[in-house]
Amino acid sequence: MSELAITGGIAPHRINAMILRYWYLLLSSWPRLLELLYWPALQIVTWGFLQTYIAQNAGFFARAGGTLIGAVILWDILFRGQLGFSISFLEEMWARNLGNLMMSPLKPIEFLIALMVMSLIRLAIGVIPMTLLALFLFHFNFYGIGLPLIAFFCNLIFTSWSVGIFVSGLVVRNGLGAESIVWTLMFALMPLACIYYPVTVLPHWLQYVAWTLPPTYVFEGMRALLIDHVFRTDLMIEALAINAVLFIASFAVFLALLRSARRHGSLIQSGE
Template sequence: MNELTLHRGLAMHRINAMILRYWYLLLSSWPRLLELLYWPILQIITWGFLQLYIAENANFFARAGGTLIGAVILWDILFRGQLGFSISFLEEMWSRNIGNLMMSPLKPIEFLLALMIMSLIRLAIGIIPMTLLALFLFHFNLYSLGLPLIAFFCNLIFTSWSVGIFVSGLVLRNGLGAESIVWTLMFALMPLACIYYPVSVLPAWLQYVAWSLPPTYVFEGMRALLIEGTFRTDLMLAAILINGLLLVASFGAFLALLRSAKKNGSLLSGSE
């Protein structure tokens, strides 16, 4: 057998073909590449100088040593991971190509795996320069977090994929009229994820909602590491458990929405 296949007949050559398609689309447009770099750099400069100001005027933030910049970078991983996934999906919707893909031998799971890998590629293009700029301008080395950084990154990217898969299914079912949810849903989670402040700031009843979101555990874990020097393994394990449930649920929702799109004809029209 010449083709490399994965479990249950997943074919690497089909996944690779989709990745190459999105890679060539990315390289063919300098505005797309510029956008990947522009927003992370703008974020780190804006919040970095704010961090410097706070550090000079508040002893707590001076001791915290980079919690604000760290939160900005981790938030960008979460947001751009989802956006990188969704943009590649929207490329197919905008070009009216999604129907052709779904009628080809390409399996839905292969399609989603290709989108996941492309989200990592897009994320790397934006985040690596951002972290280097944080090191150069503000002397904050994200990579000095060591192994905990891997736990933070994995949990955030898993959450971003879950959201990306779910919103892609909604756009697939409802057409481009639902496109705005791609850009807004993650921002709706932002206040509850407690990115720039601890969960204890929220009202007691809202804290239960916050703890149901995996990013909350990541940002609490980051603050514990930077302020107290303690890596909270319990927080990371809880985040992984919730992320596993969310990924399974998002896959199921995508497949259900795909079947509904085929049944109702929205798969081919893709209109608003």
């Protein structure tokens, strides 16, 4: 039985070739590597000292035990996961190479899988040192969360990939003039994801909107775990169900926008 038959038409060697391309691009530029390390480190130091100050001056936050630092790390997983996906995609747009890739045997699903793998690689480069800084400077052991961390991570990374696939489709169809949405869309979701405060802080009508976003379930679950020492399995299952819908929808939208770009010649004329 051939390799393609086993994998349903997806060729691992083509995915591996794309991953190697992005890996070599990453290693060839020290500013790219520095940026992956700089911003997570800056965030954990800034918010960590704020957490220390609040813990020393407010009884609730002293009991909350690291909810701010935990929220910062989880937010960075969400944001950096999407950004790592989108940056690798934009490398092709900036190099005017996307049209060449789409005319090659490379399939859209293989392209997206390669981008997902690079998202994980970029994320690991930035977040692992971030968690070590949190442990060294503020004695917050992120990995001490244990098995619930797997549920938190999976839900956040699936959301980040869904957003990354969706915005990549918009850029494919509209060219680099739509590039700004890559940097801004996740921040637009930030207030509704309730990263640093519970959902109950929001106006009642806005809480319904917040509960349509998978990250909201993750951050509520994180607070329940760190404050009440309860793992909310129900929240993680609901988040996973919403993520499944978003992931399938984002992939369908990407394919539709890719077909539209091919019809209108946008793959070749990918400028502003």
